[in-house]
Amino acid sequence: MKAKPQIVKAGPRSQAIDPLLQGAITPAGTPSPEAVQKAGAACVRRLPAYLQLLRVLQGEGHEHVSGTVLASTHNLEPVIVRKDLAVTGISGTPRLGFRVTELIAAIEAFLGWNNQTKAVLVGVGNLGTALLGYRGFENLGLRIAGAFDSDPKLIGTWVQGRHVQSMPKLPPFARRLGITLGVLTVPVAAAQEAADLMVRAGILGIWNFTPVKLQIPDGVVVQKEDLAEGLAVLSHRLRHSRS
Amino acid sequence: MKAKPQIVKAGPRSQAIDPLLQGAITPAGTPSPEAVQKAGAACVRRLPAYLQLLRVLQGEGHEHVSGTVLASTHNLEPVIVRKDLAVTGISGTPRLGFRVTELIAAIEAFLGWNNQTKAVLVGVGNLGTALLGYRGFENLGLRIAGAFDSDPKLIGTWVQGRHVQSMPKLPPFARRLGITLGVLTVPVAAAQEAADLMVRAGILGIWNFTPVKLQIPDGVVVQKEDLAEGLAVLSHRLRHSRS
DNA sequence: TATATATCGATATATAGTTCTCGATAGATG
DNA sequence: CATCTATCGAGAACTATATATCGATATATA
Ligand SMILES: NC(=O)c1ccc[n+]([C@@H]2O[C@H](COP(=O)([O-])OP(=O)(O)OC[C@H]3O[C@@H](n4cnc5c(N)ncnc54)[C@H](O)[C@@H]3O)[C@@H](O)[C@H]2O)c1
Ligand SMILES: NC(=O)c1ccc[n+]([C@@H]2O[C@H](COP(=O)([O-])OP(=O)(O)OC[C@H]3O[C@@H](n4cnc5c(N)ncnc54)[C@H](O)[C@@H]3O)[C@@H](O)[C@H]2O)c1
Numbered sequence: 295m296k297a298k299p300q301i302v303k304a305g306p307r308s309q310a311i312d313p314l315l316q317g318a319i320t321p322a323g324t325p326s327p328e329a330v331q332k333a334g335a336a337c338v339r340r341l342p343a344y345l346q347l348l349r350v351l352q353g354e355g356h357e358h359v360s361g362t363v364l365a366s367t368h369n370l371e372p373v374i375v376r377k378d379l380a381v382t383g384i385s386g387t388p389r390l391g392f393r394v395t396e397l398i399a400a401i402e403a404f405l406g407w408n409n410q411t412k413a414v415l416v417g418v419g420n421l422g423t424a425l426l427g428y429r430g431f432e433n434l435g436l437r438i439a440g441a442f443d444s445d446p447k448l449i450g451t452w453v454q455g456r457h458v459q460s461m462p463k464l465p466p467f468a469r470r471l472g473i474t475l476g477v478l479t480v481p482v483a484a485a486q487e488a489a490d491l492m493v494r495a496g497i498l499g500i501w502n503f504t505p506v507k508l509q510i511p512d513g514v515v516v517q518k519e520d521l522a523e524g525l526a527v528l529s530h531r532l533r534h535s536r537s
Numbered sequence: 538m539k540a541k542p543q544i545v546k547a548g549p550r551s552q553a554i555d556p557l558l559q560g561a562i563t564p565a566g567t568p569s570p571e572a573v574q575k576a577g578a579a580c581v582r583r584l585p586a587y588l589q590l591l592r593v594l595q596g597e598g599h600e601h602v603s604g605t606v607l608a609s610t611h612n613l614e615p616v617i618v619r620k621d622l623a624v625t626g627i628s629g630t631p632r633l634g635f636r637v638t639e640l641i642a643a644i645e646a647f648l649g650w651n652n653q654t655k656a657v658l659v660g661v662g663n664l665g666t667a668l669l670g671y672r673g674f675e676n677l678g679l680r681i682a683g684a685f686d687s688d689p690k691l692i693g694t695w696v697q698g699r700h701v702q703s704m705p706k707l708p709p710f711a712r713r714l715g716i717t718l719g720v721l722t723v724p725v726a727a728a729q730e731a732a733d734l735m736v737r738a739g740i741l742g743i744w745n746f747t748p749v750k751l752q753i754p755d756g757v758v759v760q761k762e763d764l765a766e767g768l769a770v771l772s773h774r775l776r777h778s779r780s
Numbered sequence: 781t782a783t784a785t786a787t788c789g790a791t792a793t794a795t796a797g798t799t800c801t802c803g804a805t806a807g808a809t810g
Numbered sequence: 811c812a813t814c815t816a817t818c819g820a821g822a823a824c825t826a827t828a829t830a831t832c833g834a835t836a837t838a839t840a
Binding site: 603605 | 816817818820
């Protein structure tokens with residue numbers, strides 16, 4: 295969760311001051327690199343929820359939205375929302391709030407969701423098929439461009455409109471299309487092997503839906519999406535909500 | 538300043554993943570209620586990962602495991618692991634570590650996963666079907682006992698070995714079986730309505746896979762499982778891992 | 781034009797979470 | 811038997827995140 299810093303950090307606050315003063319009012323939708331750096335994980339995780347609501351409001355014709363409104367619909371404190379939105383570099387106006395379209399553009403740009411990133415999916419089983427069929431990804435800057443599996447019965451078939459290819463085809467495919475993102479939905483026993491192949495294919499980010507902690511070289515980012523985590527929290531809260 | 542000494546990680550490349558991870562046989566442990574209360578969310582989220590690894594080790598015949606080993610395979614600090622395990626009420630012994638079977642039982646008991654909780658699933662679409670077919674839930678103390686949908690073409694059919702029932706059947710079904718947990722996998726537009734019905738059916742905990750912030754009365758716990766959150770973190774880290 | 785007020789944005793405090801430090805201990809080693 | 815050592819467990823120190831406070835400001839309203 296917390297990457298161990300290789301370098302001994304020198305001045306904690308020394309050079310963090312001047313980029314803030316500069317302001318660098320970037321054209322809407324271009325977050326300053328400094329701001330991006332200091333965005334905490336907790337903040338990043340909330341941004342998609344704002345985005346989801348902002349798109350709804352945009353569809354309803356709203357031009358402005360206040361942090362207060364964003365907060366109340368998500369059961370958050372308005373202060374948190376304003377702090378989160380600050381990392382995108384967008385400023386609101388008193389009594390009105392933030393411009394909806396501007397905010398959407400800024401959050402998308404911050405997350406890199408303004409251009410669709412192509413990805414490959416490995417493991418066209420129960421979960422893989424569901425993800426292939428999920429149309430919501432286009433709102434999240436993701437497009438699954440290729441599907442791969444080791445099952446001879448699956449290879450060559452079409453699933454959710456995608457051609458399922460054999461595993462050896464993965465590296466050339468990824469290299470040819472310049473794909474750097476991989477979605478991993480194979481069984482537990484095959485997870486490490488499939489991840490290794492992804493790395494050899496030049497994948498730099500793995501979205502790991504298996505409950506396996508992958509052994510991966512530095513430079514490759516792994517995001518583990520473990521259902522058990524959420525269920526654990528739910529179970530725990532259920533057991534102690536009434537007491 | 539003090540140079541951070543490189544921690545000599547006893548890095549056992551134990552990617553020998555046993556596909557047959559059994560071991561759901563647990564003579565129930567008993568966590569103390571006080572410890573349960575003060576468990577933080579961050580800790581609770583890590584427990585399933587320990588559990589997963591412990592089951593593998595159990596399958597390989599290990600009798601003891603040290604916090605150091607648990608930590609290194611998950612890229613965590615040993616201190617965190619020991620602190621996390623402390624909430625289960627289990628004590629380790631110096632130089633040996635923790636007894637594997639004892640730990641498994643304790644974590645399961647802590648999360649309430651020693652007895653399977655029955656749940657209903659609403660929305661037998663792409664994702665709902667995948668979840669219905671997921672065999673891993675039996676290791677997480679969950680059993681989806683009923684599946685519901687509003688689509689007349691689906692009602693009455695069998696999906697993943699379950700009979701799909703109509704929505705009006707949900708309240709009597711849940712009440713009759715004493716089900717208090719609901720899995721929500723309907724489209725965005727139907728999420729609130731379906732959640733309302735769940736609440737009327739006596740559901741106390743909703744595992745919400747839609748990106749909708751549900752309006753729910755107090756006393757009902759909602760765990761939102763938003764894919765976009767994880768993807769946001771991945772996107773963000775990818776954009777700033779090399780810089 | 782003057783006043784009221786919802787909202788922003790910055791700073792300060794509180795809480796949760798992580799990392800550091802160190803003494804204690806049970807088993808290994810000789 | 812004496813010593814060594816990996817590990818545990820507890821508390822302190824540090825960091826990240828959440829919450830509270832407050833002045834500044836742009837718009838609405840009188
Ligand atoms: N189904 C779910 O709802 C769900 C939920 C949470 C987590 N997961 C995890 O997602 C993963 C997949 O689950 P699933 O239910 O879809 O399993 P599945 O068995 O339905 O699908 C796995 C797919 O991977 C393919 N595969 C197997 N070995 C492979 C290899 N070496 N290379 C490439 N492809 C290979 C199989 O042919 C199959 O199509 C598992 O690790 C599971 O723990 C699934
Ligand atoms: N498919 C994915 O991989 C994926 C990933 C992340 C999130 N989600 C979320 O999960 C939800 C479901 O996604 P999906 O891809 O499975 O959609 P889907 O359309 O395949 O399935 C939805 C199912 O819900 C049923 N339904 C519709 N209205 C209903 C109602 N009022 N009451 C009961 N059932 C109703 C439909 O008949 C259908 O069977 C969506 O909210 C989506 O955003 C899906």
